[in-house]
Amino acid sequence: MVNICKCPNCDAPIEFNSELQKMTCEYCGNIMTVEEAESQLENYNVKFEDKTENVDEMVDMDVYTCNTCGAEVLTDEHTSATFCSYCGNPTLIKNRFEGVLAPGYVIPFKIDKKQAQQAYKNWINAGGYFTPKEFKSEAMLEKITGMYAPFWVYDYNGDAKIHATATKVKTTREGSYMCTYTSYYDIAREFGIAYNKIPADASEKLADNTMDLLEPFNYDEMVPFKMPYISGFYADKYSYDSGQMASRVENRIEDYIMTAARNTIKGYNSVNISHKNIVMTKEKADYVLFPIWIMSYKYNGKIHTFTMNGQTGKIVAERPKSKKLMFRWFVGIFAGVFAALMAAGFILGMIVV
Numbered sequence: 001m002v003n004i005c006k007c008p009n010c011d012a013p014i015e016f017n018s019e020l021q022k023m024t025c026e027y028c029g030n031i032m033t034v035e036e037a038e039s040q041l042e043n044y045n046v047k048f049e050d051k052t053e054n055v056d057e058m059v060d061m062d063v064y065t066c067n068t069c070g071a072e073v074l075t076d077e078h079t080s081a082t083f084c085s086y087c088g089n090p091t092l093i094k095n096r097f098e099g100v101l102a103p104g105y106v107i108p109f110k111i112d113k114k115q116a117q118q119a120y121k122n123w124i125n126a127g128g129y130f131t132p133k134e135f136k137s138e139a140m141l142e143k144i145t146g147m148y149a150p151f152w153v154y155d156y157n158g159d160a161k162i163h164a165t166a167t168k169v170k171t172t173r174e175g176s177y178m179c180t181y182t183s184y185y186d187i188a189r190e191f192g193i194a195y196n197k198i199p200a201d202a203s204e205k206l207a208d209n210t211m212d213l214l215e216p217f218n219y220d221e222m223v224p225f226k227m228p229y230i231s232g233f234y235a236d237k238y239s240y241d242s243g244q245m246a247s248r249v250e251n252r253i254e255d256y257i258m259t260a261a262r263n264t265i266k267g268y269n270s271v272n273i274s275h276k277n278i279v280m281t282k283e284k285a286d287y288v289l290f291p292i293w294i295m296s297y298k299y300n301g302k303i304h305t306f307t308m309n310g311q312t313g314k315i316v317a318e319r320p321k322s323k324k325l326m327f328r329w330f331v332g333i334f335a336g337v338f339a340a341l342m343a344a345g346f347i348l349g350m351i352v353v
Contacts, residue, residue: 005037005231015232018109018310023228037228082234101237102287103225105153107217109146109233109291109310116293116308117141123306123315131319135297143297146310147234148289149211150202152242153219154249155195155283162189162261163275166268185268189261195253199290200245202238207305208248213316214309217290221311225289235289242285250280 007014007025014037017024023032097103111119124135134140164187171180197219201211223229257278265271291310296303306317 005228008032013231014228016108016229018112021108023231034226034228037231038226079234079236097225097227097237100241103150103289104286105222106148106225106229106289107219107222107291107311108229110221111291111293111308111310111313113144113146113293115313116144116146116310119308119313119315120144120295120306123317124319126319135299140295140297144293144295144306145234146232146291146293147236148230149206149292150236150238151199151211151288151290152202152238152245152249153286153288154198154200154242154246155285156198156249156253157192157194157281157283158253158257159192159279160190160257160261161275161277162258162273163187164189164265164271164273166265166271168267169269187265187271189264191261193257193260195256198249198253199288200249200252202240202245202287203236204239205236210305210307210316214290214292214307214314217309217311222288230289233291238287242287246282246285253280254278 005014005023006012007028007030009030010025010028012025012027014023014025014030014032016022016034017031020031023034023037024030120141121136124131166185166187168183168185169180170183171178173179199215199217201208258273258276262271262273293306293308293310295306297306298304304318306315308315308317
């Protein structure tokens with residue numbers, strides 16, 4: 001099933017506006033609430049044939065029909081929101097938001113595309129002279145894409161028992177001798193702790209370390225999921241369910257617990273954890289869509305990715321550097337220094353004569 005949120009005034013597609021936090025039509029200027037758009041979307045439910053069976057040698061791909069221009073919309077198995085390649089209208093694949101695939105919550109975009117493009121300009125220009133010129137082009141700016149990334153957000157309770165040995169070392173002078181005294185301590189810590197809203201990226205397409213660095217998101221702005229929120233953006237469904245992601249989250253929580261325990265053991269010269277017993281209980285796991293702006297680019301055979309938190313504006317990226325420009329810069333510096341030395345030598349020579 002393919003759906004498009006349409007304006008009731010002019011029948012043009014409407015998209016979520018991150019500045020107004022409402023649905024807007026760029027053709028007639030109509031503004032709707034997300035709830036109004038959702039009601040309109042439910043009334044418009046038109047079913048289309050899933051033509052996957054008719055595509056030869058197609059692996060994990062689906063073909064739908066755009067209900068605006070009739071063109072075929074090709075998606076992979078994880079894409080939930082995309083755009084028609086022919087008419088450009090935002091396309092929502094509703095059956096990928098139903099049942100176990102239905103997100104519980106969404107954090108709406110707060111940063112629009114113009115703001116994301118300006119942030120990219122500022123970031124890339126901060127690289128100075130060494131930044132390849134092609135990365136400053138308008139064509140590069142147009143590649144920046146807004147998408148909703150699938151995350152599982154967990155609540156856990158934990159109980160921990162920690163045993164450690166520690167030492168305190170004291171050195172004193174006794175007559176003509178320096179004496180060192182070492183005291184040994186057995187330390188025990190036992191506590192319960194709750195961790196709420198621990199996120200884990202559930203997409204196989206996105207790098208886990210990048211998604212981790214994009215945190216934190218402001219969960220106070222997390223709202224119950226409604227399909228109109230994703231109109232005008234790309235969206236993926238999760239690649240891994242909550243059970244598959246649980247071990248990663250539990251490892252993360254264990255690190256939190258051990259850090260908390262170590263922070264209570266202070267004033268010693270050395271600390272060694274001799275035993276730990278950590279029991280974690282998963283209270284719940286919510287499927288949430290997080291907003292990100294993303295662009296991938298290839299330079300000198302290496303893939304670089306610019307990623308920005310679509311709520312807070314935090315950037316995680318690796319700035320490319322042109323070896324050719326670096327070489328020119330060093331040659332220029334060397335030539336300038338050499339010329340200055342030659343001039344100084346010439347002047348000194350004249351003075352000596």
